[in-house]
Amino acid sequence: MDILRFATAGSVDDGKSTLIGRLLFDSKAIFEDQLEAVERTSRDRGTEYTDLSLLTDGLRAEREQGITIDVAYRYFATPKRKFIIADTPGHIQYTRNMVTGASTADLAIVLIDARKGVLEQSRRHAFLTSLLRVPHLVLAVNKMDLVDYSYERFEEIREEFTQFAAKLNIGDLTFIPISALHGDNVVSRSENMPWYQGTSLLHHLENVHIASDRNLVDVRFPVQYVIRPQRANDHDFHDYRGYAGQVAGGVLKPGDEVMHLPSGLTTRVASIDTFAGPVDQAFPPMSVTLRLADDIDISRGDMICRPNNRPHTAQDLQAMICWMSDAPKLGPRSKFMIKHSTRTARALVRDLHYRLDVNTLHRDEAATTLTLNEIGRVSLRVTQPLFVDDYARNRLTGGFILIDESTNATVAAGMIVEAH
Incomplete structure (x- = not known):
């Protein structure tokens, strides 16, 4: 079974946490004691219905304010697929949290309140999704029950958002009308919207094709660790030298000719080992150990690629x-x-070069600084060559983080646009 990572985003009170709670509840992915706790808390707060948003809004401040602050990760599975959900905040002051949650997502769900329509925050979330190169975007028009399941209202929102999305780099865009509170079109098709001919949200999540989203053309294997087991009187391990890491791109097989960077030396893949034993091929996002036919001085941070398909070596x-x-x-x-x-x-x-207004997409070229949650384009000079691809081509070899040397804190996330 493959894993689909998806992120939810939307304006405040659009129902993100309720939607995730509904997905977990209707797919029977929560325990009885969890449900009892949620029902008890709902009663204590005087709510007439079971507030499923309490399944994800775990922080006390989130429950008190009725908002999502931190990125909440939830896991569930159906017979077809496993899922990792990143419930990301809607507030502009938590843009960094949404970037964190969506950076590894295969799909993003942007919720829109059917009464309010496409808001500034909706556009911002769609832009961030396209900036982070999330391959699939679902626009879930929520609270359709509050507009009498109106086909005309759904079409208005769909048309307005489609016009805005034309300015962005969005590969796959799907519109689904839902009611997270009542479960319409979330796990099963709704009888209240006979005019909607598409699938339910869960059916779409189960069947969206993600295998081709990963770069299977450019072989990229950043070396994370050199494995040299030392066991007394064990001749099988005496000469073992393996290079462990996660495949960031392409497909590797035993016998393939590969090149080591930065040396430029070529060799062949002798075998591909995993915890469960040798495999015939490795592809993203597998974590494997490569054994090579020749002894080459390889260490952490080096790259293994194809001789005729190399990443940029750039500073x-x-x-x-x-x-x-x-x-x-x-x-x-x-x-x-x-x-x-x-x-x-x-x-x-x-x-x-400029600071980007994520609401209007305006470029402020007079900007001299970036502060919390702001996005801009910069030129960087690095002390040693990095083996990089454009972020649009490979999210793993095109992304990076910046760390404050004095505190060791991560202060920025970056996406490479050009390398020289």
């Missing part, structure tokens, strides 16, 4: 940055540690 990067820290601010001449795949180096911000 000058153009990137989109989402600033995630309260302090300090990002500006020209700022210095950080940069962590890209398995390699860590020092980086200098050479220039801030």
Whole structure:
């Protein structure tokens, strides 16, 4: 069974947490004691119905304010597929949380209140989804019960959002009218909307095709760890040298010719080992150990690729940055540690080209700093070469984080646009 990672986003009180609670409840993915606790809390708060949003809003502040603050991860499975849900906040002051939750997602669900229509926050979430190159986007028009399940209202919202989405880089866009509170079109088709001919939300999640979303063309294997077991009198392990890591792109098979970077030396894959034993091939996102036919000086942070298909070897990067820290601010001449795949180096911000208004998509070229939750384009100079791809081509080798050297805190997430 494959795993679908999806993120939910939407404006405040659009029903994200209720939708996830409904998915968990109707797919029978919660325990009886969890349901009893939610029913008890709902009664204590004077709610006439079981508030399923309490299944995900775990922080006390979230429950008191009726909002989502932190990224809440939930796991459930159906007979067809396993799911990891990232419930991300809707507030603009939690943009960094949404970037964190959506950065690894295969699909994003943006909720829209059928009464309010497409809001500024809806556009912002769609833009962030496209910026993070989430391959599939579902626009779930929620609270259809409050507009009498109106086909005309659903069509208005669909048309308005389609016009806005044309400006963005969204590969797959699906519209589904739902009522998370009553379960319409969430797990099963709704009888209240006979005009809707599509599938339920869960059916779409179970069947959306994600295998081809990963880059299976460009072989990229960042080396995370060199394995040299030492066992006395064990000749099988005496000469063992393996290179462990996660396949970031392409398909590797025993016998394939590969190149090591930065040395440029070529060799062949002798075998591919896993915890369960040798395998015939490795592809994203498998974590494996490669054994090579020749002894090459390989260490953590190096890259294994194809001789005729190499990543950029770059020290000058153009990137989109989402600033995630309260302090300090990002500006020209700022210095950080940069962590890209398995390699860590020092980086200098050479220039801030513009700050992007995520609500209007306006570029402020006069900006001199980025503060919390702001996004901008920067030029970086790195102290040692990194093996990178454009983020649009490979999210794993095209993404990085910036770390404050003094506190070791992650202060920014970046997406490479160009490499020199």
